[in-house]
Amino acid sequence: GAVVSQHPSRVICKSGTSVKIECRSLDFQATTMFWYRQFPKKSLMLMATSNEGSKATYEQGVEKDKFLINHASLTLSTLTVTSAHPEDSSFYICSAPSARGYTFGSGTRLTVV
Amino acid sequence: GNSVTQMEGPVTLSEEAFLTINCTYTATGYPSLFWYVQYPGEGLQLLLKATKADDKGSNKGFEATYRKETTSFHLEKGSVQVSDSAVYFCALKSNYQLIWGAGTKLIIKP
Numbered sequence: 001g002a003v004v005s006q007h008p009s010r011v012i013c014k015s016g017t018s019v020k021i022e023c024r025s026l027d028f029q030a031t032t033m034f035w036y037r038q039f040p041k042k043s044l045m046l047m048a049t050s051n052e053g054s055k056a057t058y059e060q061g062v063e064k065d066k067f068l069i070n071h072a073s074l075t076l077s078t079l080t081v082t083s084a085h086p087e088d089s090s091f092y093i094c095s096a097p098s099a100r101g102y103t104f105g106s107g108t109r110l111t112v113v
Numbered sequence: 114g115n116s117v118t119q120m121e122g123p124v125t126l127s128e129e130a131f132l133t134i135n136c137t138y139t140a141t142g143y144p145s146l147f148w149y150v151q152y153p154g155e156g157l158q159l160l161l162k163a164t165k166a167d168d169k170g171s172n173k174g175f176e177a178t179y180r181k182e183t184t185s186f187h188l189e190k191g192s193v194q195v196s197d198s199a200v201y202f203c204a205l206k207s208n209y210q211l212i213w214g215a216g217t218k219l220i221i222k223p
Contacts (some may be wrong), residue, residue, distance in 0.1 A: 004156065034211075043117065044202070044213035093157065095211075102211065104149075106158035 002028050006105025013084055013112055021079045021108045023094035028103075030096035033077035035069060038091040045090075050077050072092035084112040115140045119203045119214035126193055127222050134188040134217050136177075136203035144205040146170075146179055146186040151200045152215075159199070160188075195221045 003026040013019050025032060031052045038045040048064075050056040050071035058064045066088075068080040077096075081088050089112045094105040119136040126132060127136030138146065148160040148170070166181035175190045186203060196222045204216040 006156070011156075015153075036213075044211075046210055049209075084223045095157070101159050101162075102157075104151075104158040106154065107151075 002103045004030070004094060004096055004103045006094055006107045006108060008108060009106060010109045011111070013110070015085055016083055018086055019079055019110060021081075021092055021094075021110075023077050023079075023096075023105045025075045025096055025098075025103075028096075028097070028098050029034075029074040029076065031074060032097055033071055034095040035067075035077075035079050035104075036093045036095065038093065041096055044093065078083045081110065084110070086112045088112050115144070115205060115207045115212045117203050117205055117212055117214040119201075119217055121215070122200075122218035123220050124217060125220045125222065128195055129192045129220075131191045132188070132190040132197075132219070134201055134203075134219070136186045136188065136204075136214055138184050138212075139206050140184075140205055140207060140212075142207075143181075144207050145205045146177070147206065148175070148177055148186070148188050149202040149204060149212070151202070153199070159200065193219075193221050195223050197221050203221065 001080045007026045033050045035047045048056045048058040050069045056069040071077040093107040116139045147162045148195045149157045150160045161172040163170040163179035169178045188203045200216045202216045204211045
């Protein structure tokens with residue numbers, strides 16, 4: 001139980017386009033979703049916290065207009081990287097609190113060319 | 114601020130070798146400490162945790178002891194297997210947030 005399905009696992013996009021990453025809680029309700037980013041050889045950094053039905057809370061230094069987060073239902077949260085640039089290339093992971101603790105998606109490797 | 118430092122990988126060992134992955138932390142108060150594992154193509158999974166000083170977390174043959182005096186939470190396993198090949202993350206919980214180490218890739222050769 002307590003599975004978070006994250007898609008896509010890998011995506012390559014052209015500079016200037018937008019990319020949407022989805023995280024779905026398959027067998028539990030995720031009222032909160034944490035979105036992380038990981039740079040090579042660096043720690044996972046919390047970008048924002050989304051709560052179902054309300055605006056996301058962004059960490060300092062994270063551009064809310066660039067990283068659009070929507071948490072429209074108890075089972076779906078999305079992160080859209082708008083007008084992507086090569087420096088947005090990174091590994092993005094979502095996580096939701098569950099009865100087992102924190103349940104993580106498998107991550108999305110974004111490459112912007 | 115709070116931070117977690119873990120040894121840089123990759124760590125390459127032969128099957129049945131002894132494993133230690135070092136993790137040290139900086140935190141105010143008394144955080145909970147965690148080890149997560151990410152197998153290839155899968156999401157992060159909680160491996161073990163400890164919530165207070167001198168607690169020992171254990172799972173699947175892995176152990177880690179919460180050492181307040183050295184601010185450490187080193188991961189150990191007496192005899193590793195090829196199936197243990199994965200990326201291991203050390204983390205601490207501060208308020209509602211998890212603070213992460215950079216991850217250590219472990220490669221076990223048969």
